[in-house]
Structure formats: structure tokens, C-alpha cells
Amino acid sequence: MKNDYIGVAVVGAGRIGTLRAKLAAKHPAVRYVAISDADPARAKALAEQSGANFHSGSNDEIIAHPEVNAVIVSTPEGAHAAPVCRALELGKAVLVEKPIALSLKDADAILATLKQTGGHLRIGYSRRYKECFLRAKEQMIHGRVGRVVGGLARVYNSRAQAFAILERDPHATPVLDVLTYYVDLMCWFLEGNRPVEVVARGQTGIFREAGYSAHDVTWAIVTFADGAVVNFGVSYALPSRYPTLGQSDRVEILGSDGTMIIDDDHLDHLLYSDKGIPHAYVPGHAVNMAFLGSNTAGDWAVGDFWGPLGNETRAWLDSLVTGHATVHTTPEQARVNLETTLAIERAVATGKPVRLPLEDEVDAARVRR
Ligand SMILES: NC(=O)c1ccc[n+]([C@@H]2O[C@H](COP(=O)([O-])OP(=O)(O)OC[C@H]3O[C@@H](n4cnc5c(N)ncnc54)[C@H](O)[C@@H]3O)[C@@H](O)[C@H]2O)c1
The missing domain is CATH 3.40.50.720 (NAD(P)-binding Rossmann-like Domain)
Known part of the structure; x- marks a missing residue:
């Protein structure tokens, strides 16, 4: 078009x-x-x-x-x-x-x-349009870390946001709904390589007591086709008033010629207010201390919306006008992300390693305990 x-x-x-x-x-x-x-x-x-x-x-x-x-x-x-x-x-x-x-x-x-x-x-997958991750992809394109041997991607958020997501769809677990961004990022950084095996464990408690099957914390080790080993982790069960207003994350890439550490916890921009700071995603929820910049989608500031979702929407609309290629996730990549996160949930549920691609249809609702 x-x-x-x-x-x-x-x-x-x-x-x-x-x-x-x-x-x-x-x-x-x-x-x-x-x-x-x-x-x-x-x-x-x-x-x-x-x-x-x-x-x-x-x-x-x-x-x-x-x-x-x-x-x-x-x-x-x-x-x-x-x-x-x-x-x-x-x-x-x-x-x-x-x-x-x-x-x-x-x-x-x-x-x-x-x-x-x-x-x-x-x-x-608007994380791709966060500037730190665009910069990281650029370094990967130049091959500056060499052959990737492994890495880590973990993301934390408060349970206030997790409950808002689970209310929307109880099957949208932190793994399927959030860790998917980091599977996407790692697959994008390691383009041409793909996940072939998953080992994972999770713990239930906070969400289960509230009537949901989602895990409070999930850790997975994913092996890629060439043997690279990546540790993925997610916990959306931090206390409700933990200062993140969205995703606090860290991504590390270990290669034969370099190492890239992306500290995206947002500890570098704090706001404390006795008046309270409203949460952009959870209506009626406020915190006294906030990690500014942690809103997943981005922020309204001085009359416009800035950040990953703003960049992503504008880039897509621009591409419809110009016909130029973009770095938005393709349907095939999105299917790999879905399959990998379903495999993580299955590995947690069974306690066994899961090979990819999955041989049978795995329905999100069936794989959970
Ligand atoms: N990229 C990001 O930063 C980001 C952040 C949060 C959520 N998301 C994604 O955005 C999507 C929506 O999340 P949200 O937070 O806006 O949810 P939401 O609950 O705030 O909004 C969903 C809306 O869809 C409506 N709806 C429900 N079923 C519908 C149907 N069949 N047809 C038409 N409307 C329907 C609901 O009434 C509601 O208004 C999800 O896929 C979520 O994973 C992306």
C-alpha cells in the first residue's frame, strides 16, 4: 500500500x-x-x-x-x-x-x-519502538557483540497492573501477555535463529488466591537453534504501590565479541509526591513514588504523546503513505512469539522440557494447571 x-x-x-x-x-x-x-x-x-x-x-x-x-x-x-x-x-x-x-x-x-x-x-510489539531497543538492534545489525551465546531478559511490574490485565482477559497471563515482548525482542536481536527448547518453572500464590491461574513469577531457559541460551523471567506480582508505572526490565546480550546490557528499570528518573501520582493504566490507582518513563506505552507530555506506542503508531501510518519497510513484528514472528510463550506455560505446567515447534495445538487455557 x-x-x-x-x-x-x-x-x-x-x-x-x-x-x-x-x-x-x-x-x-x-x-x-x-x-x-x-x-x-x-x-x-x-x-x-x-x-x-x-x-x-x-x-x-x-x-x-x-x-x-x-x-x-x-x-x-x-x-x-x-x-x-x-x-x-x-x-x-x-x-x-x-x-x-x-x-x-x-x-x-x-x-x-x-x-x-x-x-x-x-x-x-511496541517495545521494539522504545529507543533503547532500537539502538540495541542497530548494534546487533553491525555485529558488535559477535555471535550471541546467551542472554537474559526479565521484566517486573506491580500487581495493580496485573489485576487490571487479568480482569480484561483471565487468559492474558504475564507470560502470554508481557513476557511475549521480551521473546519478541530476543528473537529480533537474534534474527535468523529461533527457540527450539524451553525449560521453565513458576510459582503461584497471590493471583491464585484472587481466583486466577496466572503465576506470580515465571523463569524460563530457552535454547535457540544454534545453542544460544537465554533466560527469560517475569513477575507482575510486585506490591501494588511499587513505583513502576509499567514495565521495569533488564535485557542482557552476551556474545563472542561483546556484551550489551540494557538497564530499563527506570531508576534514573524518580518522582515523589505527597499529592500522589495517578497510574496511567489502572484507573483510580495512585502511587507516591514513581519511576517516570516506565509507562509501557509512553507518556503524554506538553500536548502530545511520546514513547514506544507513539513511535510505533506514527511509523506504521508513515509506512502506509511511503511504502517503506518498518521494523514492526511480522505475523510469522508473532506466531513464533506465541508458540514460545505457550511452550513456557506448558513447561511450567508439566515440569518437563518442551521442544519447539510444538507438535500439537496448544490452547492457552489448557496448558495451565
Ligand atoms: N503496546 C502496548 O503498550 C500495550 C499496552 C497494553 C495493552 N496492549 C494490548 O492492547 C490490547 C487492548 O488492551 P487495553 O489495555 O486497551 O484493554 P482495555 O480493556 O482497556 O480495552 C479493550 C476494549 O475493547 C472492547 N472490546 C472487548 N471485546 C471487544 C470486541 N469483540 N469488539 C470490539 N471491542 C471489544 C472493550 O469494551 C474495551 O473498551 C491487548 O491486546 C493488549 O495486550 C498493548
Whole structure:
């Protein structure tokens, strides 16, 4: 697609759909914005806030709208497949939030539709558009760490945000919903190599007591095809008022000629306020101390939205105009990410190593204890 007219449909008017719609409405090539939500009142409210042209309680209505040629799917994870397939069938370019789906069955339905239609689909792994990770990829392209022998990627967040995610979809566990970003980053950094085996352990407690099957902490060792060994870890069970407002993470890459350490815990920009600091993702939640810069999507500042999700949305819209390639996650890469995180959950559930690719269909709901 190469076009200086873009009409965008945003499907799902929640937290991320709101950001996408507001960013799209500001883009110079976007002349038309339509918004849908399963809850029509939400679609209407966001249309009013963002100045959108049209809103509806029907996804199909906005996807099929003649003014629309690009679709952003920002529904909860388990509801991605239907609007993505519909948009592809109608020949519209699609950006869908991560993960591509929660089951390989849904992911494969999307990939099959893409194959039939020859359409355009990218997946919103916005960590790729965080500047520290773009810089890291650039160094990998130049080969400065040499052959990667291993590494580490771990991410922490407070349980306040985890509960907000689990409320949206109880199957969107920290592994499938969050660790997926770091699987994506490592697979991107180690491009051409892919995960072949997973060993993992997890501990339950805090989330289980609240009625969810998600683990409080999960650690996995993933072996890549050439033998590189990467340690992945996630805990979204830190105390509710822990100062992170999103992801506090650390990524390390160990190579034959170099080492890259990316300290993304955000300890370098603290704010303390007796007045409280509102949490961008969890309504009604506030902290007294915050690691500024830790909002996963980015931040509003002086009238605009800055950060990974801003960079990612603008880059995608720009690419529709210019036709230039971008570094957005491809559907095939997103499927590898999903399969690897499903394998991590299966390895935790069975206590056994899991080989990749998975030989049978693993439904997200079935692999958990
Ligand atoms: N890139 C990032 O920084 C980032 C951050 C958080 C979430 N996400 C991803 O964004 C997606 C949405 O997350 P969110 O936090 O905005 O969720 P949310 O709960 O805030 O919003 C989801 C919205 O979708 C609506 N909805 C539910 N089912 C629908 C359907 N079938 N059709 C239309 N609308 C429907 C809900 O009413 C709600 O308004 C998820 O895939 C999530 O993983 C990305």
C-alpha cells in the first residue's frame, strides 16, 4: 500500500485504542477516523474525545466503511482474530495489538487469511519502538557483540497492573501477555535463529488466591537453534504501590565479541509526591513514588504523546503513505512469539522440557494447571 489518503478504523476503544485513535487523528495523512467497541457508549465517548468522524457498536460496520483503508485492532487479546480476518478479507491494511492471539488456532486462522488475501498485517510489539531497543538492534545489525551465546531478559511490574490485565482477559497471563515482548525482542536481536527448547518453572500464590491461574513469577531457559541460551523471567506480582508505572526490565546480550546490557528499570528518573501520582493504566490507582518513563506505552507530555506506542503508531501510518519497510513484528514472528510463550506455560505446567515447534495445538487455557 502506498497512499497519501488514510482512513483509519480503530476497533476497541479501551486504554490502547484510545491512544491509537488520538495518535491517528493527529497524523497528517489521516483524513478519516472511525471507532467501534463492543460497548457502543465507549466508542461514542472516544469519538467525541478524539474528534473521530464515525462511531459504532459494530466492528464490521467500521471495518467495511468505504472511507476506511487501514484498521487498528485494539480489542482484548482473545478477540483479535475476527476483526483482523474481516479487515484482511476486505483488503485493508491491519495493525493488531500483541499478542497476535491467545491460541495457535486463532493465530493460524489469521495467517491463513493473510495468505489467501495477500494483505498487509503487522503486530504491535511496541517495545521494539522504545529507543533503547532500537539502538540495541542497530548494534546487533553491525555485529558488535559477535555471535550471541546467551542472554537474559526479565521484566517486573506491580500487581495493580496485573489485576487490571487479568480482569480484561483471565487468559492474558504475564507470560502470554508481557513476557511475549521480551521473546519478541530476543528473537529480533537474534534474527535468523529461533527457540527450539524451553525449560521453565513458576510459582503461584497471590493471583491464585484472587481466583486466577496466572503465576506470580515465571523463569524460563530457552535454547535457540544454534545453542544460544537465554533466560527469560517475569513477575507482575510486585506490591501494588511499587513505583513502576509499567514495565521495569533488564535485557542482557552476551556474545563472542561483546556484551550489551540494557538497564530499563527506570531508576534514573524518580518522582515523589505527597499529592500522589495517578497510574496511567489502572484507573483510580495512585502511587507516591514513581519511576517516570516506565509507562509501557509512553507518556503524554506538553500536548502530545511520546514513547514506544507513539513511535510505533506514527511509523506504521508513515509506512502506509511511503511504502517503506518498518521494523514492526511480522505475523510469522508473532506466531513464533506465541508458540514460545505457550511452550513456557506448558513447561511450567508439566515440569518437563518442551521442544519447539510444538507438535500439537496448544490452547492457552489448557496448558495451565
Ligand atoms: N503496546 C502496548 O503498550 C500495550 C499496552 C497494553 C495493552 N496492549 C494490548 O492492547 C490490547 C487492548 O488492551 P487495553 O489495555 O486497551 O484493554 P482495555 O480493556 O482497556 O480495552 C479493550 C476494549 O475493547 C472492547 N472490546 C472487548 N471485546 C471487544 C470486541 N469483540 N469488539 C470490539 N471491542 C471489544 C472493550 O469494551 C474495551 O473498551 C491487548 O491486546 C493488549 O495486550 C498493548
